[in-house]
Amino acid sequence: xxxxxxxxxxxxxxxxxxxxxxxxxxxxxxxxxxxxxxxxxxxxxxxxxxxxxxxxxxxxxxxxxxxxxxxxxxxxxxxxxxxxxxxxxxxxxxxxxxxxxxxxxxxxxxxxxxxxxxxxxxxxxxxxxxxxxxxxxxxxxxxxxxxxxxxxxxxxxxxxxxxxxxxxxxxxxxxxxxxxxxxxxxxxxxxxxxxxxxxxxxxxxxxxxxxxxxxxxxxxxxxxxxx
Amino acid sequence: xxxxxxxxxxxxxxxxxxxxxxxxxxxxxxxxxxxxxxxxxxxxxxxxxxxxxxxxxxxxxxxxxxxxxxxxxxxxxxxxxxxxxxxxxxxxxxxxxxxxxxxxxxxxxxxxxxxxxxxxxxxxxxxxxxxxxxxxxxxxxxxxxxxxxxxxxxxxxxxxxxxxxxxxxxxxx
Numbered sequence: 001x002x003x004x005x006x007x008x009x010x011x012x013x014x015x016x017x018x019x020x021x022x023x024x025x026x027x028x029x030x031x032x033x034x035x036x037x038x039x040x041x042x043x044x045x046x047x048x049x050x051x052x053x054x055x056x057x058x059x060x061x062x063x064x065x066x067x068x069x070x071x072x073x074x075x076x077x078x079x080x081x082x083x084x085x086x087x088x089x090x091x092x093x094x095x096x097x098x099x100x101x102x103x104x105x106x107x108x109x110x111x112x113x114x115x116x117x118x119x120x121x122x123x124x125x126x127x128x129x130x131x132x133x134x135x136x137x138x139x140x141x142x143x144x145x146x147x148x149x150x151x152x153x154x155x156x157x158x159x160x161x162x163x164x165x166x167x168x169x170x171x172x173x174x175x176x177x178x179x180x181x182x183x184x185x186x187x188x189x190x191x192x193x194x195x196x197x198x199x200x201x202x203x204x205x206x207x208x209x210x211x212x213x214x215x216x217x218x219x220x221x222x223x224x225x226x227x
Numbered sequence: 228x229x230x231x232x233x234x235x236x237x238x239x240x241x242x243x244x245x246x247x248x249x250x251x252x253x254x255x256x257x258x259x260x261x262x263x264x265x266x267x268x269x270x271x272x273x274x275x276x277x278x279x280x281x282x283x284x285x286x287x288x289x290x291x292x293x294x295x296x297x298x299x300x301x302x303x304x305x306x307x308x309x310x311x312x313x314x315x316x317x318x319x320x321x322x323x324x325x326x327x328x329x330x331x332x333x334x335x336x337x338x339x340x341x342x343x344x345x346x347x348x349x350x351x352x353x354x355x356x357x358x359x360x361x362x363x364x365x366x367x368x369x370x371x372x373x374x375x376x377x378x379x380x381x382x383x384x385x386x387x388x389x390x391x392x393x394x395x396x397x398x399x400x
Contacts, residue, residue, distance in 0.1 A: 053298050077294065078301050179281075180283075211242065212239070214278070
């Protein structure tokens with residue numbers, strides 16, 4: 001055995017552990033949430049309330065696209081929180097988790113699933129999409145998208161909004177999630193990435209694709225209206 | 228004009244309005260290009276407009292009212308569910324463990340349960356007894372929230388509680 005090989009064998013056993021790359025990174029917000037979740041899991045009611053407060057905007061922004069009324073949205077949000085938090089407790093009891101519970105990730109998944117099931121069960125989806133009280137102001141008079149490019153001007157604002165609502169719901173799942181977390185929940189890309197378990201770069205590229213698809217959907221609708 | 232393809236992604240990110248959409252270098256690069264390229268400026272404006280129109284409006288007064296006490300409501304329901312769960316567990320303990328598992332539709336009973344059969348209670352009798360004393364729980368709650376005990380550890384004990392826990396565990400698949 002040459003000295004060089006001997007050293008290699010020693011290095012083999014003393015190799016430093018490789019860094020585990022966590023998609024999305026851990027933001028300060030995430031660290032605070034981990035602490036709150038830990039407190040909730042040992043029965044801290046205040047921590048539970050705080051977790052709901054911190055995430056209700058995000059959860060509501062997801063479910064509102066599928067809800068037909070204010071009460072619908074609230075009920076979906078409430079069920080989302082309960083299901084996600086009760087799942088956290090189960091995971092804790094089973095001792096399955098070595099790392100903190102990714103609460104936001106679970107909230108997003110549960111919210112989307114519950115909201116979609118709800119919309120499907122209502123069996124009035126097409127009608128709901130265009131007549132929903134939570135839909136954007138098709139009534140007009142709102143300062144939305146002022147200074148829009150010429151391409152938008154020939155369709156009425158209400159028609160555009162309706163067409164876009166449909167287009168958003170028809171986006172591929174990941175694109176829809178990224179897009180709505182940005183434009184509805186207004187999360188920064190770092191938090192979007194964390195909430196979906198993807199890299200920040202992936203979130204940005206996905207957002208770009210979603211935007212293009214929406215632009216294309218609107219352009220298609222515009223073309224269909226031409227004589 | 229082909230160079231504009233290099234900026235498509237940056238334009239979308241700028242249109243997103245996110246605080247962390249672009250780093251300083253990317254922002255500078257984009258601004259320099261936009262200063263010189265009317266087509267990309269138009270793209271930016273169009274994308275921003277579409278995103279603005281696609282976004283949900285802020286919650287209405289009715290919506291805000293509906294969720295005003297969401298944290299308290301949710302906490303209250305959590306407590307209700309917890310109370311109901313412990314009621315269900317007590318009902319399960321009162322009845323024969325196997326009959327409970329059989330009484331709930333469609334459950335495949337784990338082989339371990341048969342080893343733990345309480346002595347002397349025929350399955351049919353136990354089933355009737357538990358049906359009489361047991362109100363059907365909210366299936367949504369029960370199926371999603373049954374407490375799980377590691378089935379491996381159940382073989383270490385021999386009291387009735389274990390068969391109950393295993394029966395409950397069998398529901399959670």
